[in-house]
Structures are given as C-alpha cells and as structure tokens.
Amino acid sequence: MDNFIYITDDFLFFCIGLLLLYLFILVVASHFKRTNYPKAQKQYHCAILVPAGSLLPSMYQEAYEFITYKDLLEAIHSLDKERYKLVILLSDKSSSLSSHFLEKIYNAYDAGIQAIQLHTVVNEHKGIRKHFHVLSEEINNSLFRSGNTQIGFSSNLFGTNMAFDLEWLQKNQKTARTNLERKLFKQNIYIEYLPDVIVYCDSAPVYPYRRRIRKTLSYLLPSLLEGNWNFCNRIAQQLIPSPIKLCTFVSIWTLLITGYSWTSSLKWWILLLGSAITYSLAIPDYLVEDKKKQKHSIWRKRH
Missing domain, CATH: 3.90.550.10 (Spore Coat Polysaccharide Biosynthesis Protein SpsA; Chain A)
Structure with a gap:
C-alpha cells in the first residue's frame, strides 16, 4: 500500500510540476515587451x-x-x-x-x-x-x-x-x-x-463554443503527423484545468500527503507556492489596483 501511494505521489508531482513549469514560461513571456507593428501603408475599410x-x-x-x-x-x-x-x-x-x-x-x-x-x-x-x-x-x-x-x-x-x-x-x-x-x-x-x-x-461576454474534449483529442494525432505544433499547443491547453481547479487539487493533495508523510510533502508545498506565484504574475495590475482602492475606501469610511 505504501509503495502504491509513493508511486502515485511521484507521478502526480511529475505531471503537475511539468504543467506548472509550462505555465510559468508562458506567464513570464507575457511580461516581455511587445513589438509594435509599423504604421499601415494603405487605407483600409x-x-x-x-x-x-x-x-x-x-x-x-x-x-x-x-x-x-x-x-x-x-x-x-x-x-x-x-x-x-x-x-x-x-x-x-x-x-x-x-x-x-x-x-x-x-x-x-x-x-x-x-x-x-x-x-x-x-x-x-x-x-x-x-x-x-x-x-x-x-x-x-x-x-x-x-x-x-x-x-x-x-x-x-x-x-x-x-x-x-x-x-x-x-x-x-x-x-x-x-x-x-x-x-x-x-x-x-x-x-x-x-x-x-x-x-x-x-x-x-458568453463563450459561444462548446468545449468537447473527445472531439478536441481527435485532432491531436493528425496535427502531430502534419507537424502542426500550433494546433497541438492549443489542444494541450484545452485540456489544462482552470486555475481554481488546479490550485484546489494541489492544496488538497498537499494536505493529505502532509498528514501521511510530512517528509514527502515538502516538495508539494514548494509546488503550491510556485502555482501561487505563477497565477499571481498572470493577474493584470488593474484588478489588483481595484482591490487596493476598495480596501482604502473601506478604511476611510470606518475611520
């Protein structure tokens, strides 16, 4: 039983660790300075x-x-x-x-x-x-x-x-x-x-397309054979759980493995911190500033 739990723990850590590394690369890249397009040479309607x-x-x-x-x-x-x-x-x-x-x-x-x-x-x-x-x-x-x-x-x-x-x-x-x-x-x-x-x-706005996992996966093999890495990247991203679901799962598993073996849980606490940092970097400034303004306005009202 112990071996099964440790193997499952290592497998989950490896998969989620790779996923968070991938997300971290994307969020860091999103902060790079964007190249502006040159001014259009024609007039368009x-x-x-x-x-x-x-x-x-x-x-x-x-x-x-x-x-x-x-x-x-x-x-x-x-x-x-x-x-x-x-x-x-x-x-x-x-x-x-x-x-x-x-x-x-x-x-x-x-x-x-x-x-x-x-x-x-x-x-x-x-x-x-x-x-x-x-x-x-x-x-x-x-x-x-x-x-x-x-x-x-x-x-x-x-x-x-x-x-x-x-x-x-x-x-x-x-x-x-x-x-x-x-x-x-x-x-x-x-x-x-x-x-x-x-x-x-x-x-x-309402998202107009239905998310069909089975149909999405059916395009994966043809895209790999064609070398359409752009489409493969999109298919992989459709399978990634939402930030709330991913953080909830990591938090629950971290608590469970901490209760079972605290020495094995150290890597999960680091992973949980990494997920918090990754998603924090992905939040735009205006949402953080809005929350700060709300807190300051509440403080003024109370004092």
Whole structure:
C-alpha cells in the first residue's frame, strides 16, 4: 500500500510540476515587451458588426462604421469585398472601445495578420462570483493569448471581440456557430492578440463554443503527423484545468500527503507556492489596483 501511494505521489508531482513549469514560461513571456507593428501603408475599410438590440459602443477620435445584424451569417456574406477588407465581430455586451482602436488593427492587418483577438475588459465585476470569472479570463489572456504570441504560437480565440480578413471569413463561416478558431488552427493561420486594443464590456461576454474534449483529442494525432505544433499547443491547453481547479487539487493533495508523510510533502508545498506565484504574475495590475482602492475606501469610511 505504501509503495502504491509513493508511486502515485511521484507521478502526480511529475505531471503537475511539468504543467506548472509550462505555465510559468508562458506567464513570464507575457511580461516581455511587445513589438509594435509599423504604421499601415494603405487605407483600409472595416465593418464592425454588432448584434441588433445592443447599445453601440461609445467612440473616440476615429470614425467607425457599425452594422447591426439579426443573422450573423447573413450579415457577413452580405458585405462587399470590394469595399471592406476587414470585419470586426463585437459582443452585445460591449460599451466602449479604446483609443486608436482601428489604427492598431490596421497596422497588424497591413503586416499580413488575418485573424486578431482583441482584449476584452469587463467594467463591472463586483461580487465574488463575477470577480473570479473576470480573474480567470484575465489569467487566460496572460497565459494563452499574450504568452502564446510572445513565444511564437497563435493566440486562443475567445469567440467574440475579434477581427478577421473578410475574404477568409466569408469562405469559412458556414453557419452562425462555426468554430472559427479550429478552422484557423487546422489551416495553420496565425492568430494575433493585441492586449492594448481593448473592448470594454458592461458584463462578461458568453463563450459561444462548446468545449468537447473527445472531439478536441481527435485532432491531436493528425496535427502531430502534419507537424502542426500550433494546433497541438492549443489542444494541450484545452485540456489544462482552470486555475481554481488546479490550485484546489494541489492544496488538497498537499494536505493529505502532509498528514501521511510530512517528509514527502515538502516538495508539494514548494509546488503550491510556485502555482501561487505563477497565477499571481498572470493577474493584470488593474484588478489588483481595484482591490487596493476598495480596501482604502473601506478604511476611510470606518475611520
């Protein structure tokens, strides 16, 4: 019995240790300075699609052309390729756009980028449940979007607040629920992430794709045989548990193994500290600053 527990303990430590090392590399890479794209040499026209019934985002200095739709597929295929080169799909929760929004997208498109994931920032995240949801998404932004692109892999798509080459989108968007991310990865098309091109939302947008583990794994072997490491990286990341689930499991196992054999638990306490440091580095400053401001305001009220 003792041998079985020690073998299981070593196996779990090896697997989770490798996973945390991988995540640590991604989060460190996400803090590297990003290379800005040079100014676009051409003038492009962009259509911004917004679901009908939602409020149009407030605008800054740039000129925007919003098109509302009831049927996304019909709206995409009705756009004139001679007039528009780019199309942006915004969430129905979007409330405003960051400054120089289109300019930065045009710069990336002019450099040959066909698919771009924009940075979604949720304005309202009061309450424990909402705050943890926003926290989890920002950690995903740091690891699987910013971290991926900094080491040469494609960004993960969120499913909304995205920009595409119109011609590619019209060829590949067959239904309203077509998984565009999977098509991009299968075609080995690079997906860029622009963290400073921000779509502010009043509440968290809904992820439009169903997470099907079995179907995801079915693409792993063909991707390995084709040498599509970009897609292999994405498949592996879909299998990684959420930060809360991973930290909860490591915490529980650490306590159990501490009670069983404290000498064997030392490595798990180090691993638990490493996971806390990794995920802490992935949390953006604005979420930490918001919590500090709340604490200071409570202190002022009490005193």
